[in-house]
Amino acid sequence: MSDMKKHVNFAVSALVIILLVFACIPAFAASEKPLTLRIAHVVTEKGGEHLGSLKLKEILEKKSGGKIIVEIYPNGSMGQNREMIESMQAGALDMGLPALPALGGFTDATKVFDLLYLFNDRKEAEKVLDGEVGKSVAKSVEKSGVKIISWWSQGFRESTSNRKFVKPEDLKGLKIRVMDNPLHIEAWNTLGASAIPMAFSEVLTSLQQGVLDAQENPYQNIVQSGFDKVQKFIIETGHLYGPLPLVFSKKVWDKLTPEQQKMIQEAADETKIYEREAQEKINKDLRDGIVKSKTCTIVTLTPEQKNAFRAKLLPLYKKHAPSTNGLLEKIYHQLGRKIDFK
Template identity: 40%
Template structure:
């Protein structure tokens, strides 16, 4: 037995020496060639066209996310409502069937909590800067808290923008001009009440069905930010654009909480920082593009006009009280 081990020991020492580098450290540790981080593949969906500023922002975010995490986190983007309406995508993120989504309004979450219809109150924000201050401050924190209780983690508030009316009937200058026009509306009691106060008809409909409905005359008009009117090519099926700016919408970047927690702290930090970076660039892009889009839509044949804002504010003043009667004024107070 002693003779056996005396022959084996030199072989063991030789094998150990072969696996070491200077200083006696194993070669694999010295080169640090193996990463123990498990790759995470994320998918984010939205209903917008590939040409929209927010899609472009998501592409930039995805590219940098892969770079800054050394490929440990990748993000695939599914656009154009390929995974269904925004309400369907919210449900998919809740259940974990979808990792992330960019939802085009806080008010689209009102099915989870009716208080979140607050964005539907017309003429709520005097300026973009006021809107940013609200969603990036205590108001946004409260919305994030509410959505957190519903199984959704908010990463950042991007921008959808100011909504304007388009239709095929007539130029809208005064509230009376809305009479008898059939508008597509989100399925929101507050939004429907706004149309009712203005004397228009409103038909609840998913955004993914809108272009065909306008094309076929199911509805006469719709209301959306200029960036969506342009990127969705509504100018091909709409004649009049009336610059009302009656509602400002955030866009909400959400993620399933279990998916968020699957990321390590460094990965979370990178995703959070990039979400803020591209939030700011998208906001800038949408604001800068508005005047350019108006000229482009004019060149494509749309007739563009301003509205009597004071008259519209007076006509819809009861909508705010309708919201308060149902939901209280906590969120409005935070905004104010």
Template identity: 35%
Template sequence: MKKRSFTSLIAAVIAVAALLAGCGAANSGTRGNESAAPSGEAAKQPTYTFRLAESHPADYPTTLGDKKFAELVHEKTNGRIKIEVFPSAQLGEEKAVIEQVQLGAIEFTRVSTGPLAEFNKAFGVFSLPYIFESEEHEWNFLNGPEAKQMLEGLSDSKFVGLAYYDSGARSFYTRKPVTNIEDLKGMKIRVIQNKVNIDLMEALGASATPMPYGDVFNSLQTGVIDGAENNWPSYYTSKHFEQAKYYILDAHQRVPEVLMASKVTWDKLSDEDKQAIQEAATESIAYQREQWKKFEKESEDKVRAAGVTVTEVTDLKPWQEAVKPMIEEYRSEFQDILGAIENAKTK
């Protein structure tokens, strides 16, 4: 009798231990994976912790947009979905991050459409020069159905396009003065790593030098490159203006940013969670654009105050004429999108 009682006691202890271990495992969770809530209605709702990779600093407008997006997702899911934003390329440079998102190793990212074109050719259209006359023209297109279809088309590349973010206009900055298109001849200019940008430099007579964004400062400092091209905020926050003190405002490109998710991650989510994330992304756009305008003006003012020589292009015709053959070369590839962009001009 005593033996049976002792055996029963041991069995009970083992059962309780197993139950406690099971509860601990259920609530511990794994990054990117779900963990069931303990009881009641909440038990039906999984929780997640995801990462969002960002190449820019913590106070940069795209990073602020990322954080607003994460905040809205947290609110809309009552805290069940947490998105941690990793700025300053902590998770890698953009091209490497895109590859990781494609594989599902990183769940979310914000990237330029420049490197994204290497994974989805349709986005190469944004690298074509002078296709947008103004910010208004660009956003007329980005808010239209064709641009939305482009985001949806990212699913073919194992991404989920959530929203476009603003990144202003890109212009050239160099180590020696450039006041017209002739001055660019033979200069080694860093470009985003895609074919359209390489072709653009050739059309303008410069020598394209593709390299990761993080390598540009040292390359300017050592003379590996003669210049680069980007918007006011990037020119300022990267401190490239310290090495390349001449900025020529030709606004050759308006290359939007894309906030996107891994399709591997997306396919694991419920329809309810997908809707919440999409709503959060859409709602974050206005905030990001507001932060962009503010920071763009601050960056320009600080760069000018630092003694940078700024040249405004008053006649774009020579620049536009130089790239016409290049645009025609790509027209068959982007014909429908270019048509939609043309139709988005302010009447």
């Protein structure tokens, strides 16, 4: 073989190798599929949970440059609170927005947020959730296989009733539906009412039939379920703030790269600000709708009236303070309140 032919063959071989190398680069890049994360919640597309999920999707997909895609499953399509948590524990669901009490079976730390009249307003609640107490409660659930990465909001719970009440004495004998939560039941009974735990699906019929005199829920649930149309009063008791945990599967989280974890955490923190505002606006708009339609009369408790209800519950606070492992004392200290829980 001549030297010229050898040079030609070598050049051709080199060119083939170079072309193969460059041909593989786009093929490899194309094979890198984006990470898809699924988030589920149990409310409709009009709820704060869904608006927050949409914002999280928008922020995270933009922040990652399309490398992370978020799919949203509303209306309990991935199961109710318990099923969502179990799916996240198994790594079958990436993210969820379960009601906080559903995590109570895994840690006693969430119990502190079940105390009625713990917070006066949204500002106090957010200060605590974004501080040491919020971090401590979030940390306590990780042993169960899930991770709270952000605290969103369901807003405050209010009361609807066929009987007007503005002080604890007015509650005597009032049959009020409450969640099947021992602390809620004990609190309403301590205030003088007759607390009746009942499935949410049965509440409307029970109000219509007179089995119940009253119930308590956020404005979102009150309006969507039509409670305002079968009750004479909405009493703005603001008795319980609903922290909404954004929960992540620990199995999935631990498999993510540090860069992915950082982007998700940043997106969750940014979304938190938006969702809290969106939830407050939803409640305000629903309230304004009731005022306009005059379906029932809205009674707003003054700070002094709310303090009277809180004072009635202080023995309950002292009784359950030890089981909060110091969290109740930390909340009172952070909010500048003084009370002896011993």
